[in-house]
Amino acid sequence: MVSTLGMALRYRPLTGVSSKVSKANALFNPEWTTVRFRYHADKVAKGPVPRRHGYEEKLFQGGLLPRTAFPDRALPIPTYKPKNSWNEKRALFGQNDYIDILGPSNEISQKPLHPTQLLYHVPPWLRGVQGNEYQVLLRRRKFVQKKGYALGHPTKWATLNTRIKKLYRYLNHKTKSPFWKDA
Amino acid sequence: MQPSSKKDRKLRQQMVCYLSPNLQIQPPLPIIYSRKLAFPPKFKAVRQAWVSNMDTVEEEKLGLIDLHPEVFAERPRVDIIHENVRWQQLYRHVSYANTKVRYEVRGGGRKPRPQKGSGRSRHGSIRSPIWRGGGIVHGPRSPTPYFYMLSFNARLNGLRSTLSAKLAQDDLHIVDSLDIPTDDPSYLEKLVEERGWGPAVLFVDDNDIMPLNITAASDVHGHYNLMPVYGLNVHSMLKHHTLVLTLAAVERIEERLLFHLNRNDAAEAGRKHRLDSL
Numbered sequence: 424m425v426s427t428l429g430m431a432l433r434y435r436p437l438t439g440v441s442s443k444v445s446k447a448n449a450l451f452n453p454e455w456t457t458v459r460f461r462y463h464a465d466k467v468a469k470g471p472v473p474r475r476h477g478y479e480e481k482l483f484q485g486g487l488l489p490r491t492a493f494p495d496r497a498l499p500i501p502t503y504k505p506k507n508s509w510n511e512k513r514a515l516f517g518q519n520d521y522i523d524i525l526g527p528s529n530e531i532s533q534k535p536l537h538p539t540q541l542l543y544h545v546p547p548w549l550r551g552v553q554g555n556e557y558q559v560l561l562r563r564r565k566f567v568q569k570k571g572y573a574l575g576h577p578t579k580w581a582t583l584n585t586r587i588k589k590l591y592r593y594l595n596h597k598t599k600s601p602f603w604k605d606a
Numbered sequence: 607m608q609p610s611s612k613k614d615r616k617l618r619q620q621m622v623c624y625l626s627p628n629l630q631i632q633p634p635l636p637i638i639y640s641r642k643l644a645f646p647p648k649f650k651a652v653r654q655a656w657v658s659n660m661d662t663v664e665e666e667k668l669g670l671i672d673l674h675p676e677v678f679a680e681r682p683r684v685d686i687i688h689e690n691v692r693w694q695q696l697y698r699h700v701s702y703a704n705t706k707v708r709y710e711v712r713g714g715g716r717k718p719r720p721q722k723g724s725g726r727s728r729h730g731s732i733r734s735p736i737w738r739g740g741g742i743v744h745g746p747r748s749p750t751p752y753f754y755m756l757s758f759n760a761r762l763n764g765l766r767s768t769l770s771a772k773l774a775q776d777d778l779h780i781v782d783s784l785d786i787p788t789d790d791p792s793y794l795e796k797l798v799e800e801r802g803w804g805p806a807v808l809f810v811d812d813n814d815i816m817p818l819n820i821t822a823a824s825d826v827h828g829h830y831n832l833m834p835v836y837g838l839n840v841h842s843m844l845k846h847h848t849l850v851l852t853l854a855a856v857e858r859i860e861e862r863l864l865f866h867l868n869r870n871d872a873a874e875a876g877r878k879h880r881l882d883s884l
Contacts, residue, residue, distance in 0.1 A: 507828070509806070509827075509828025509829045510828060511828070514828050514829070514831050514845070515831060515833070515837075515842070516694075516841060516842070516845070517694045517839040517840070517841035517842050518833060518837040518839060518842060519836065519837050519839070520694050520697075520839045520841075521761060521765060521836075521838060521839050521840075522836050522837075523758075524758070524761060524762055524765065524862065524863070524866060525765075525835055525836045525837075525838055525858075525859065525862050525863075526836040527836075528865075537879070537884050538697075539753075539755075539879070539884065540884055542698055544698070545698065545700055545751075546700075546749070549700060549749060549751055551753060551755075551879070551881050551882075552751050552753060552881060553751065553753045553754055553755075553881075554751070556747045556750070559749070559750075559751065582709075582710055585709060586707070589707075
């Protein structure tokens with residue numbers, strides 16, 4: 424429905440009027456009445472009404488693609504090299520993990536082995552160690568103090584001891600012991 | 607030396623027989639037809655499997671052997687298999703990720719500004735955790751070990767479940783030995799292709815020094831791997847599609863697993879692993 428009422432009626436604008444009396448008159452005057460002349464349906468009929476006013480669409484909607492300064496070369500993207508699932512490390516992963524079951528046991532000629540004895544890539548003091556940071560650091564200090572670590576790595580030795588002290592205080596004064604729930 | 611085929615072998619047998627009857631020839635098939643099982647099974651039926659050869663590309667069945675059901679016909683427990691794989695992946699993992707605590711970060715010894723008077727917030731150090739560039743409070747601390755030991759029986763049953771699953775799914779083959787006629791990698795390729803063995807094959811033998819030819823042939827391909835019996839594990843068995851055991855390997859595996867199942871000092875073996883006890 425297109426109304427033509429807006430064309431015919433005159434209405435007194437509020438802005439651009441100097442005197443206060445005129446403004447007051449424009450706001451309330453029994454001779455005048457405000458009539459709706461703008462309908463949303465008319466706007467919709469003209470075309471699609473834009474939604475999300477102020478929103479900037481970041482996705483490509485159409486138009487020229489971005490161009491680089493060098494038209495001959497491709498963009499510097501790293502070449503994809505799929506990982507080799509069958510290199511020696513990956514193909515034989517897990518070998519000898521069951522050596523205490525499938526290997527010799529209590530045999531005179533061959534000594535029985537445990538998988539912790541085969542953890543060659545783990546530092547020797549950390550092989551077969553299960554614990555939290557405090558326990559791990561205590562073990563590290565035990566292993567390292569006899570070898571002159573304090574002389575060769577003074578800062579790290581100091582940091583190690585500080586950390587142990589802090590963790591002792593934190594764990595014993597600030598946190599609940601796991602045995603408390605049994606008490 | 608060119609790879610031999612069934613026809614060539616038969617021809618050679620006939621020629622040898624004709625030319626020099628004193629020479630030993632291959633006896634008629636089946637060659638292997640019985641195997642004594644340790645700890646004879648009482649309640650489960652014995653399983654049987656073909657024994658093939660590796661001499662020719664085409665499969666030649668040399669005989670039928672018995673397999674112990676406690677090792678090869680255990681109901682596959684998928685949860686135990688999963689536990690085993692997870693253990694294998696995690697127990698050797700050490701995380702070296704590290705973050706510095708406030709007193710480890712360089713600097714931060716001096717009070718940035720006096721306590722009162724500046725109108726700004728009060729601080730004691732520029733490396734406090736609330737500052738940009740400051741220490742991390744509960745971050746990763748290197749090295750963090752993820753070691754734990756799965757129980758002896760969980761690992762034992764993991765091996766049994768995986769072997770049983772492999773046999774049940776036709777992914778387990780038994781051969782007499784790993785001796786092949788050439789060290790040509792294409793011989794292995796053709797053999798695996800011909801017999802319908804999976805893309806990846808794991809050959810297991812009792813001895814850890816394998817014959818030269820198969821070592822050379824499988825060296826080229828990463829998906830054909832050789833392993834001794836003591837190196838067998840759940841992860842490798844699942845990673846490789848097909849598992850090929852020699853007769854000696856079958857004997858050894860059965861002997862080891864049945865020994866552990868029937869030992870009378872199992873409590874000692876099943877005890878929790880103690881650090882520095884070895």
